Amino acid sequence: MKRLYWAQPDTFEAEVDVAVVDDRAVTIDPILFHPDEGGQPADLGTIGDANVLNVELVDGRIVHRLDKSLAAGTYTARVDRQRREHTAGHHTAQHILSGLAEKQFGLKTTSVHIGLQRCTVDFDRKIEWDTVAALERAAMEVVTRNLPVETVFDETDVRSRDDLRAVTSDVIRVVKIADCDKSACCGAHVGTTGQIGVIRLCDVESKKQGTRITFLAGAKALEYSQAETSVLRELRKVANCSTPELPTIFEKALSQTKELAKEVDQLWSQRLPDLAASAEVVEVESSKVGVQIADIPETLVAKLAALIAQATAGAGIAISGVRIAINSETLDAGALLRRIQTVAGGKGGGSPKAANGRLDRGITAGELAAILKGGE
Ligand SMILES: [Zn+2]
Structure with missing residues (x-):
C-alpha cells in the first residue's frame, strides 16, 4: 500500500484508482486519506462526487465509507484540509511532547488521544505543574527551530508507541524529529515543526498511577488562549485587581461567603x-x-x-x-x-x-x- 500522507504530507488532492469493497465502501490507490488509527481521527473529504464518511482499517486494508456508491475507476480525491491540518498538527505536537518528556524528564507515554476539540497524553508517573510548564517551553523551542519531520523505513532499534499489528504488508515506518523524537508510527504528520505554530499545555490531572496532560496546537491553541484571556479580563474587572492578585481575592471572597452563611444559619437558628x-x-x-x-x-x-x-x-x-x-x-x-x-x-x-x-x-x-x- 502506498500511503501518500507518509511521504507527501502536504498533498491534499490526487488522482486515485478506486476498487469497490461493497456498497458505499471502496479502497483507493494511492492512499490519500489517513484512517482512524493510532489515536488519530480519520481524514474526511471527497472521492469523485462521493463524501468520505469514515476511513477504517479492515483486515489490513484501508476502507473508505462513502455516502453513495462509486463504480471502479479513476477519480479525483480531496482531503478536508482543515481537518487534516488539525489532526496532523496535534499528532506531531504529541510526538514532540512524548519525545521530550521521555528525554528530559524520564516520562514514558502510556496513552494518547487526538480529538477534534481536546488532545491528551498520559504519562506513567505523577508530575507537577512546573514540569508541565518546562515541557511546554521545550516543545515551543522545537516548534520555533522548524525541524523537519522525517519518515524512514525499516530502521532498527526503534520502539513503537502505536500498535502496528493491524496493518499487514507494510514495512515499519519510523518518524524522526531531529534529536527530539524517533518512533515507529503510522499516522499523518506535518512536514516541519514550524507548521504546528504553537503548542499549549492546558491542564494536568492525576490518572491512576500517572498523569494526563491536555494540550492544543495551532489555531485551536490560539482559540483556547484567547478564551482564557477574555475570562481573565472579565474577572479582573469584577474583582478590580491584577491577574496575579485574582487567586488571593477569590479565596478571600469564598471564605467570607462561608462565614456569612454560617452567621445566617445561626441567626435563623435563634428564630x-x-x-x-x-x-x-x-x-x-x-x-x-x-x-x-x-x-x-x-x-x-x-x-x-x-x-x-x-x-x-x-x-x-x-x-x-x-x-x-x-x-x-x-x-x-x-x-x-x-x-x-x-x-x-x-x-x-x-x-x-x-x-x-x-x-x-x-x-x-x-x-x-x-x-x-x-x-x-
Ligand atoms: Zn506519528
Whole structure:
C-alpha cells in the first residue's frame, strides 16, 4: 500500500484508482486519506462526487465509507484540509511532547488521544505543574527551530508507541524529529515543526498511577488562549485587581461567603423557636399537627420540624420552598409525607418518627391543611 500522507504530507488532492469493497465502501490507490488509527481521527473529504464518511482499517486494508456508491475507476480525491491540518498538527505536537518528556524528564507515554476539540497524553508517573510548564517551553523551542519531520523505513532499534499489528504488508515506518523524537508510527504528520505554530499545555490531572496532560496546537491553541484571556479580563474587572492578585481575592471572597452563611444559619437558628410556636395547628386523626411554611435555610428545615413536633406534642411539618421535613411523636411521619406527595409530587421518605424530601412544587398552608384533613 502506498500511503501518500507518509511521504507527501502536504498533498491534499490526487488522482486515485478506486476498487469497490461493497456498497458505499471502496479502497483507493494511492492512499490519500489517513484512517482512524493510532489515536488519530480519520481524514474526511471527497472521492469523485462521493463524501468520505469514515476511513477504517479492515483486515489490513484501508476502507473508505462513502455516502453513495462509486463504480471502479479513476477519480479525483480531496482531503478536508482543515481537518487534516488539525489532526496532523496535534499528532506531531504529541510526538514532540512524548519525545521530550521521555528525554528530559524520564516520562514514558502510556496513552494518547487526538480529538477534534481536546488532545491528551498520559504519562506513567505523577508530575507537577512546573514540569508541565518546562515541557511546554521545550516543545515551543522545537516548534520555533522548524525541524523537519522525517519518515524512514525499516530502521532498527526503534520502539513503537502505536500498535502496528493491524496493518499487514507494510514495512515499519519510523518518524524522526531531529534529536527530539524517533518512533515507529503510522499516522499523518506535518512536514516541519514550524507548521504546528504553537503548542499549549492546558491542564494536568492525576490518572491512576500517572498523569494526563491536555494540550492544543495551532489555531485551536490560539482559540483556547484567547478564551482564557477574555475570562481573565472579565474577572479582573469584577474583582478590580491584577491577574496575579485574582487567586488571593477569590479565596478571600469564598471564605467570607462561608462565614456569612454560617452567621445566617445561626441567626435563623435563634428564630426557630418562635417559628415553631407560631405554627398553624391542624387536628389530624385526633392528633395535633403543626405546620410552618417559611423561607429558611434548607439545612434548618428538619430542625424546625422537630421543634414544632415538640411544641405541639404531636407532629411538625416544616416547608421551605420545595424542601419538606416532618417529625412526629404520634402519627406516621413517612405516611404523612407520602400523602402530601400524592398531591404535590416529589421525592424523599423516612420512618414513622422522621421523614424529609422535596416536593415538585411549592404548597400553601391552606392547601396543606386540606390535604391533611382530606386523608382522615
Ligand atoms: Zn506519528
